[in-house]
Amino acid sequence: ETGVTQSPTHLIKTRGQQxxxxxSSQSGHNTVSWYQQALGQGPQFIFQYYREEENGRGNxxxxxxGLQFPNYSSELNVxxxxxxxxxxxxxxxSLTVANTGELxxxxxxxxxxx
Amino acid sequence: xAKTTQPTSMDCAEGRAANLPCNHSTISGNEYVYWYxxxxxxxxxxxxxxxxxxxxxxxxxxxxxxxxxxxxxxxPHATLRDTAVYYCIVRVAKYGGSQGNLIFGKGTKxxxxx
Numbered sequence: 001e002t003g004v005t006q007s008p009t010h011l012i013k014t015r016g017q018q019x020x021x022x023x024s025s026q027s028g029h030n031t032v033s034w035y036q037q038a039l040g041q042g043p044q045f046i047f048q049y050y051r052e053e054e055n056g057r058g059n060x061x062x063x064x065x066g067l068q069f070p071n072y073s074s075e076l077n078v079x080x081x082x083x084x085x086x087x088x089x090x091x092x093x094s095l096t097v098a099n100t101g102e103l104x105x106x107x108x109x110x111x112x113x114x
Numbered sequence: 115x116a117k118t119t120q121p122t123s124m125d126c127a128e129g130r131a132a133n134l135p136c137n138h139s140t141i142s143g144n145e146y147v148y149w150y151x152x153x154x155x156x157x158x159x160x161x162x163x164x165x166x167x168x169x170x171x172x173x174x175x176x177x178x179x180x181x182x183x184x185x186x187x188x189x190p191h192a193t194l195r196d197t198a199v200y201y202c203i204v205r206v207a208k209y210g211g212s213q214g215n216l217i218f219g220k221g222t223k224x225x226x227x228x
Contacts, residue, residue, distance in 0.1 A: 002157070033215070035218075041220065042199075042218030042221055043218045048215065056215055058215070090157050090158070103150075103158075104160070105157030105159070107155075107156055108157055
């Protein structure tokens with residue numbers, strides 16, 4: 001158990017719809033990052049939030065957006081869903097002052113786009 | 115961040131040591147070697163990391179060659195629960211900023227057999 005919780009665990013959407021995924025970070029962790037994992041692939045970095053601002057982004061289009069709240073929880077929003085957005089979405093939290101860079105991952109939200 | 119090369123899959127007998135290799139020939143002097151694993155349908159789990167010295171914790175040992183171009187993760191007594199995909203990642207351990215950006219490859223699928 002990492003203390004990182006994600007919701008919902010599974011959801012089904014149709015193409016063109018919008019989705020919001022939620023993440024509660026481990027207690028005391030002020031940095032949250034999001035990853036997309038397609039079937040059979042390793043996770044791919046989407047973006048990271050620190051002190052409520054995005055401070056790193058991978059190769060994902062602007063329709064992938066996020067928020068971080070004062071309690072460090074976070075949301076991932078995806079607009080205009082496409083079939084290829086079907087994946088496991090992982091949230092990870094970390095302490096920025098920690099020199100290990102260890103990330104604590106949640107169990108993920110599995111999104112299916114039909 | 116440097117790229118890594120890992121075998122696609124490996125088998126190991128239960129109770130024996132599992133030795134998972136990783137090549138990172140372009141690693142920079144300030145880049146650490148991290149290992150994560152992902153058990154089926156779960157989020158990745160941090161195992162261990164190191165810079166140039168060998169490291170050991172309750173889960174595993176990490177052996178890094180003197181030239182730092184390759185490393186081996188050792189699970190001393192593999193159990194069935196160690197069946198997972200193991201990811202070797204090299205990156206700079208950062209203070210603040212974008213710690214979240216781990217570049218995952220496809221990893222090594224380790225199957226521990228009775």
